[in-house]
Structures are given as C-alpha cells and as structure tokens.
Amino acid sequence: MTTATGHKVALAFEDGVTQFITVPPGQTVADASYRARINIPLDCRDGACGTCKAFCESGTYDGGDYIDEALTEEEADAGFCLPCQMQPESDLVLRISGTADMAKSSIGQFTATLEKLHWYADNTAGLTLAVDDREKLHYLPGQYMNVKVPGTDEERSYSFSSGPGAEKLTFLVRTAPDGVMTTYLKERAAEGDRLVLEGPIGSFFLRDVKRPVLMLAGGTGIAPQLAMLEKLSASGEAPAFPIHLAYGATWDKDLVEVEALERYAASIEGFTFDTIVADAESEHPKKGYVTQHLLAEHLNDGDVDVYLCGPPAMVDAVRKYFAAEGITPTNFYYERFAVGVPHEHAVHPGQAA
Structure with a gap:
C-alpha cells in the first residue's frame, strides 16, 4: 500500500x-x-x-x-x-481509542456491478464484483463489507475472500432457507446487477507475522483466511514463521477454494494446510473436527497467533479445546457468524485473556 x-x-x-x-x-x-x-x-x-x-x-x-x-x-x-x-x-x-462516530468519520459506501455468480454447491455461492472507484476502497485482509440485498431493505455481511490488491472483489455466501440474500441469488440475480456496499468493517484482520500462525476455518469462514493468504502471497516475501491452516466442513461439498489453498502452499514458504470433513460417511482422508487434527507443532506451547473464523459452535468448541489442553495462545483473534442474519448479531474478534 x-x-x-x-x-x-x-x-x-x-x-x-x-x-x-x-x-x-x-x-x-x-x-x-x-x-x-x-x-x-x-x-x-x-x-x-x-x-x-x-x-x-x-x-x-x-x-x-x-x-x-x-x-x-x-x-x-x-x-x-x-x-x-x-x-x-x-x-x-x-x-485507535474511540469510535469512528466520535472521530466524525462515517463508514464508506460503494457501488458495484455483479460480474459473476458462481455456485460451488447448492448451498454455497461465490460473488465477483467490480467496484466503482476501486482505488478509493482500501481494506485489511480479514475485514468484511455490508452488502445491501437488491429489492429489499435488508443487508448482509460478507468477508472479502480477495486480497486488498485485487482489482475485482470476491465474497463467499452460505445460503439459508428463505434467506433474503439466498432468494435474491437463486431467483433474481443476474450479471450486471448493481449492488451497494458499506465498509470496510471489522477487527479480524491479519497482523504482522511475529510468531507461528494457526488459522482455523469452518465452511465459508475460509473467506477471510483466503484474503490473508493472498496478501502474504502477493508480498513476495517469505513469512518469518510457519503458518498452518486447518479448514473444516460438515460435508465434502462444503470444502471450497481448495485449489487456491494449493496455490498458496506453493507460493508462500512455510505455509501448510489440512482439510477435514465431519461427515462419517465421507471418504475424505481426514475426518472429524479441526481440533482432532492439530499437532503440538501447530500450537507451539501457546506461543502462536490464532485466527479463527467459523460458526458459533466451532468457535466455542475451539475455545474449550484450548482450555482443556491448557493452552493460552499469545493472540487469539476470532470471528463467528450465523448464516442468514445481519452481522451485528455476530461476536467481533477478540484476544485471549
């Protein structure tokens, strides 16, 4: 930048x-x-x-x-x-101490064109947007935007899956039965649609790599991790410490952008990843939950920065896992989301006490 x-x-x-x-x-x-x-x-x-x-x-x-x-x-x-x-x-x-409102600074609003709608599965969509005045939109890898649902008064929040330097913005959307965004995407969305976005927002973003990093993602919670990895890859510099990602999903179809992870494993020195599927009937090599596939080297006796994004149950399970293992990460940044509800219902990232 x-x-x-x-x-x-x-x-x-x-x-x-x-x-x-x-x-x-x-x-x-x-x-x-x-x-x-x-x-x-x-x-x-x-x-x-x-x-x-x-x-x-x-x-x-x-x-x-x-x-x-x-x-x-x-x-x-x-x-x-x-x-x-x-x-x-x-x-x-x-x-900065205080709120943006106290600083008399309002959230940014942008208009974008829907260039591509890609369905990974019946419950997961990928959006590619071309933003007007792209050069004016700056964000940190891991942050999100509020997206107004066309034809409604509703908005939904989605993390960037594209890195800050990308010309086009990408987002992952997990659909929900009768959800307003789901209804729009499945029934009315068309290339060329105009969308209004507000942001960037969020304290879940990549910090300097000062110790080993453990990334944990569930479902479309991989989106902000993809943005972080794109930032690291685009820098052209090898991180000073190893980075490991454990990416979990309920069903095989819920694992998305695995090819992108393979590209990052090739371009980012010291980056490794595992994919895990919970479905007992799956033939995936690693099954169960992400915490069942963490090694001592990933935890580094607690001297590790953890970035976790997933549904509430996953975030709670990981916190309980750390407590049971007697591990207190040096930094624990997390974001949990619920499908089909406005982002203000989500818990924002924090640091382990």
Whole structure:
C-alpha cells in the first residue's frame, strides 16, 4: 500500500470501522488524519498528555519526542504510540481509542456491478464484483463489507475472500432457507446487477507475522483466511514463521477454494494446510473436527497467533479445546457468524485473556 507520496495508515476504531489515510514524508499521523477530516483523539499535539495514545498492530515508525507521563517506556516497548508525534516508516495499522462516530468519520459506501455468480454447491455461492472507484476502497485482509440485498431493505455481511490488491472483489455466501440474500441469488440475480456496499468493517484482520500462525476455518469462514493468504502471497516475501491452516466442513461439498489453498502452499514458504470433513460417511482422508487434527507443532506451547473464523459452535468448541489442553495462545483473534442474519448479531474478534 506504500505510495510515492507517503505511507498508508489504517485507523481501526473500536466499533470495527477502519479508515485509511496517506501520511506524507515528514508528517505525523495525527496531522495527516486531521487533514483527511478524521478527528482522532487529540489534545496537546506535542507528546505531553497521552490523549491520542494508540496501539500499533503492524508496521514500523519513528515514535518522535514525548514525555514519560504521556507514554512510558514499557508502553512503547509493548507497541503503544502517540499519533501526534509518530511518523511512519512503513504502512501501519493503528488501533485507535474511540469510535469512528466520535472521530466524525462515517463508514464508506460503494457501488458495484455483479460480474459473476458462481455456485460451488447448492448451498454455497461465490460473488465477483467490480467496484466503482476501486482505488478509493482500501481494506485489511480479514475485514468484511455490508452488502445491501437488491429489492429489499435488508443487508448482509460478507468477508472479502480477495486480497486488498485485487482489482475485482470476491465474497463467499452460505445460503439459508428463505434467506433474503439466498432468494435474491437463486431467483433474481443476474450479471450486471448493481449492488451497494458499506465498509470496510471489522477487527479480524491479519497482523504482522511475529510468531507461528494457526488459522482455523469452518465452511465459508475460509473467506477471510483466503484474503490473508493472498496478501502474504502477493508480498513476495517469505513469512518469518510457519503458518498452518486447518479448514473444516460438515460435508465434502462444503470444502471450497481448495485449489487456491494449493496455490498458496506453493507460493508462500512455510505455509501448510489440512482439510477435514465431519461427515462419517465421507471418504475424505481426514475426518472429524479441526481440533482432532492439530499437532503440538501447530500450537507451539501457546506461543502462536490464532485466527479463527467459523460458526458459533466451532468457535466455542475451539475455545474449550484450548482450555482443556491448557493452552493460552499469545493472540487469539476470532470471528463467528450465523448464516442468514445481519452481522451485528455476530461476536467481533477478540484476544485471549
């Protein structure tokens, strides 16, 4: 995301809304955000009060000058920073205190054309969208968009399965009986349809790889993991630590985009994956649940970053599995979804206590 005029900085707010700004060389993050009319918390502007204190999720920067009362050495070592003083040395992701509404920054709205509707099975569809003003839509791999269902007042939320650099956006949709999006896709959808999207939203996104990574996905929960892997593949750099994905599904037909995973296994050094099917009648090589196929090397005695996306039952089962094994991952980011309901009913990602 780096440009010739500066570095891209993602400002991730507490309500899941993310805004992107470009910080020119020699300018602080706070100055650039205010020029973009995003009012992040700020008071003294000279590193004395700590009002703007944020947490850097990824990237490198010059922290600038400040007093210990505003930011202690321990906080700085942990990744906290002061946007009023810091200058990016790479693209950054900052966790900002407060909501986007408090910062007087609204969620973005975009219009897109449905270019392709692909059915993997009778219960799983893939959407390919061409977004107007694509260059204005920036997102982090793992985030989602709210998609308004044509012909209704309803909207549904879907994670990007395409990486941030993709020209066309892709999404995976798990259908539901009598669901409004299902009805649209099966009865009315046609190539050329115009759709309205809002976002990007969500705190479930890929951080810098600073230790081994374990990705867990269930069903269409593979979508955000695909976006993360595309980001890693597109970087052209080998991750500093191994990455393993365990992808589970109820039925054979529920496993989608396995060929894409094979391509990523070939292009991302240190990336491996397993697919697991729960159906006892399946002839799939690995059967049961994802937790039954995790090895000690995947857990790394807890020094691991876990990214989990799947239905509520899967998320709860994984949490219980970690507790039973006495494993507390260094970071545990998760997102659970329910089929056919608005995203606000979902639990947003968190970190293991």
